[in-house]
Amino acid sequence: MNAVDPSLEASLIADWRTYPIVADLVDVKPREQALDTLWRDGRISLFHHQWLRDNCACNQCVYGVTREQLFEIVDVPEELHPQRTRIDEQGHLLIDWQDGHRSRYHPGWLRAHAYDEASRAERRAQRPQSRLWGAELGEQLPQFDYQAVMEQDDALLHWLLAVRDIGLTQLRDVPTREDVLPRLAKRISFIRESNFGVLFDVQSKADADSNAYTAFNLPLHTDLPTRELQPGLQFLHCLVNEATGGESVFVDGFAIAEALHQETPELFHLLCETPVEFRNKSRNSDYRCLAPIIALDAHGAVSEIRMGNFLRGPFDAPAERMPAFYSAYRRFIGMTREPRFRVQRRLEAGQLWCFDNRRTLHARTEFDPASGARHFKGCYVDRDELLSRIHVLQR
Structure with a gap:
């Protein structure tokens, strides 16, 4: 397994939680303003370029001590798009942006925050439910x-x-x-x-x-x-x-x-x-x-x-x-x-x-x-x- 590029060494998740990998990423296909990501279980999740750039968790975008965001989306062009996308040997989504910035996304985190309708429905079903009583x-x-x-x-x-x-x-x-x-x-x-x-x-x-x-x-x-x-x-x-x-x-x-x-x-x-x-x-x-x-x-x-x-x-x-x-x-x-x-x-x-x-x-x-x-x-x-x-x- 290849070593991680030192320029990408950073927390992959701007959070204190862990995210299990419920399905592997197997392919990425470009659209005009978004990427289609294909999961091993057959689900396709669309991620817009702005959403992906907004959620980069590298140490330039997120302060590792507090895990709070430093980056603001208004600081990059609205039409920002990837120059190169790929899935590395650890299963992470890697993006080289047109302005030279590089982002790396954990597949468990991506799946947990995907906003295709099937993923959103899963999250709705997992929300705590009040148990009504009399x-x-x-x-x-x-x-x-x-x-x-x-x-x-x-x-x-x-x-x-x-x-x-x-x-x-x-x-x-x-x-x-x-x-x-x-x-x-x-x-x-x-x-x-x-x-x-x-x-x-x-x-x-x-x-x-x-x-x-x-x-x-x-x-x-x-x-x-x-x-x-x-x-x-x-x-x-x-x-x-x-x-x-x-x-x-x-x-x-x-x-x-x-x-x-x-x-x-x-x-x-x-x-x-x-x-x-x-x-x-x-x-x-x-x-x-x-x-x-x-x-x-x-x-x-x-x-x-x-x-x-x-x-x-x-x-x-x-x-x-x-x-x-x-x-x-x-x-x-x-x-x-x-x-x-x-x-x-x-x-x-x-x-x-x-x-x-x-x-x-x-x-x-x-x-x-x-x-x-x-x-x-x-x-x-x-x-x-x-x-x-x-x-x-x-x-």
Whole structure:
């Protein structure tokens, strides 16, 4: 096998991941503005010249320490084209460009980023899928051992994948000390601070600045819908729970959105398209955010639910749309009350909820503060931190 040309010695991949070679490159055929590459399994992937030049990973185009791009495509002519293309003995695609630059592409990386329709369909199929749930999750609740999560990366990954895909998990055998929660959260990443602090205490307070800090029934909601970016993950660690009542209630907002889409699509679209102003007012702060109740991602899938009836202002919609919007809003809240969607469990001392606050709506039944102590410790970690930690653990 021939040695690699020293001028091409560089990282072939501007990434920290590895890319298995699922099929060898066997031929390259030129087009006017692109190359057709033929794979051993018969697939043909077209790569445009600009795309290939834009993704050169040589040490002139990518800084090897950070693996971030130095090159900008505007710095070469738009009509740039190869003078010579070939597949080397290691199976890499080599290109000599008309301006003298030389690029080398790893076949595993090329296949993983190919944008022919078959390759794009494969990537769509490999995207993580939310596992929708209803009342049956009460009997199948994902439960994890605290000590294993703290000490073993494979147990940590198993837990985080459940948080990502299901959106509601419980940890057991958690020490009932106040220093435990921040240590657990930092197994993922840093904690997100809010106006309620880095950590917050969920217990009845005479001078409460949120209904969460009362003994009232707390309806289903997401936390901080008043923020441009709602917190991703919410942790609730039970230190003591001797009070009568105060059970936790959860519903899968994604499952309700999907059911609404199937049963009354016109109401679903109203909740996706009509912004609602959510407000959180106290003596010292005033947070407001205008956003729809159901948000869709770039692929058209439900990515976020924003709900807090006790944290919203009057609806502001065109007069002709207002009756229909109220129908949609009433239907959504009505569905959260249907037994088919609800999971209701009491959290005991030494147990901990971790759930996706931008998906899983949570509530609390009324409790009697005179019947015994009830103290939960809480905090937030953003969803981006969860996904980053999963990617690092997987690679």
